[in-house]
Amino acid sequence: MNILLIGSGGREHALAWKISASPLCDTLFTAPGNPGTAQCGENVALDTTDHAAVIAFCRDHAIDLVVVGPEAPLVAGLVDDLTAAGIKAFGPTKAAAQLEGSKAFTKELCVEAGIPTAAFARFTDEAAARAYVAVRGAPIVIKADGLAAGKGVVVAMSLAEANEALAMMFAGGLGEAGAEVVIEECLVGEEASFFALSDGTHVVALASAQDHKRAFDGDEGPNTGGMGAYSPAPVLTPALEAAVMERIIRPTVAAMKARGTPYKGVLYAGLMLTADGPKLIEYNARFGDPECQVLMPRMKTDLVAALLATVDEELGSFDVRWWDDAALTVVMATKGYPGAYARGSEIGGIEAADAIENVIVFHAGTRQDGPRYLANGGRVLNVTGLGPSIADARRRAYEAVAAIDWPEGFCRGDIGWRAVGLEKK
Known part of the structure; x- marks a missing residue:
């Protein structure tokens, strides 16, 4: 198969890494990609906001499947236009992507379907x-x-x-x-993320993760796009995962189908584990970033086969399997992020870090200048370790972080602290 992946961040490098390992993948293009995705296939300079140009590229290169990584193209209806052109695409339609594109839409759906969530009101x-x-x-x-x-x-x-x-x-x-703003009650509990695939009717559970939103150690500082993550999340027990599927995920898929806007793609449920059980905080309509960077190394099942089963509405007879190992990723960001930051600082030691056993360095915001890697964004590298426990994965990841020479970068030193604490009990 010829596959086109849309996006340029760490999530897309993780997806490209997994897609390129599939025996079903003959050629992988990433638009626009980054130096990491270039190691997995060919980057193409394609304006992904120009849907006609994307369709033309797919026809010129006999693309069999388009995988949309970020949320913006989904909300803009890229999957709708590709499907209308007869091109197979993974991801929800514009109408279904409102689960992420509109907080108010999701809250109203929760009321309609009896999905546990925070009390809210909406205002213009x-x-x-x-x-x-x-x-x-x-x-x-x-x-x-x-x-x-x-x-x-x-x-x-x-x-x-x-x-x-x-x-x-x-x-x-x-x-x-x-x-428009949505104002919600502040739920009390521990946050976790849960992922599932939906083909519009059938749902397959994927895995759990937890991320770290605050910029600095101890969950201090401003919110970010995510400074690290790990999977699985020990706090999401098998019983809680079953409750999430039955009370939140399945009712959502059923409600979307009943509305005539079936949801086909990955559902990322942001959860609060309260004293009254799990409640939905919000939905994302794509693999998370940096959560994808800990999910892909743990997935035993061929990702391309899973994506095809979703698009072809065959999840009813599909199963996704996982390696027992845990994964933990540390985000290395440019100093100043999530505020103002400078671009262009040189990063050394990436290859040395990547060569460490059970470590993968995913590129998020880098560019190449000859043999040199330069920072080209806020979140720049996702250093991912694997191990039999989260504590072991954490040690691997921070060993690799230490091998990277980047004075203008920073990272949190406490990624995984909740899970490691749980494992010690």
Whole structure:
């Protein structure tokens, strides 16, 4: 098969790494890709926002399957246009991708389908939103309705902080994403992520993970796109996973089908494990980043076969298997991230780190200048370790981090602390 992968981040390098290992994959193109995906296939300079250009490329190169990595092309309807052109594509339609593209859409679906989630209200008027916050009090969660690249959620610990977030969003600080806001009760518990494949009717459970959103050790500092992750998440026991499937995932898929907008793709459920059981925080319509970087090394099943079974609506007779080993990834970011940062600093030691046994270094925001690797983004490298326990995977990952010479970069030193603590009990 000739396969086209859409995207350029660490998630896409992890997907490219797994796709290129499939016996079903003859040729892999990634658009636009990065130096990591270039090691797995051929990068192509393709404007993925130009759907006609993507379709033309697929026809010119006899593409059998398109895999859409990021959320923006999904919400923009790339899968719809590819399907209409007779090109097989993995990912939800524009209508189904509203599960990620609109927080309000998902909350209303939860009410309709009886899916446990936080109490909420939605607003397009700042004064009304402020009045609601004044009544509800803090802590409280303020969310931009639309896509905001991981920056659209504020957990406000005070009324002042909540009102500041509302002012920022309604003033256009997040563009169109903040034209409507969703205000939620602040759930108490431990966060975890759970992934499943849906072909519109059937659902197959994948695996659990936990990530670290705050920039600095001890869960301090601003929220980011994710500073590290590990899988499996010990806090998500088999019993809890079964509850998530039955109370959250399956009702969502059934409700989407009943609406006439069946969900086909990967469902990433962000969960809060409360005293009353798991509750849905939000959905993502794609593999997470950096969660994908710990899922792909653990997947024993051929990823391409799983993607095809999803697209072809054959998950009813499909099973996904996993290696017993745990995986942990440490995100190395440019100093200043998630605020302002400089591009172009040189990174040494990537090959040495990648050569360590049971380590994979996924590229997220790099570019090549001859033999040199340069930082070209905020989150730049995803250093992933594997081992029989999360503690072992963690040791591998940080051994590899130590081999990387990048004075202008930083990372958290405590990725996996919750899981390692659980394993010690």
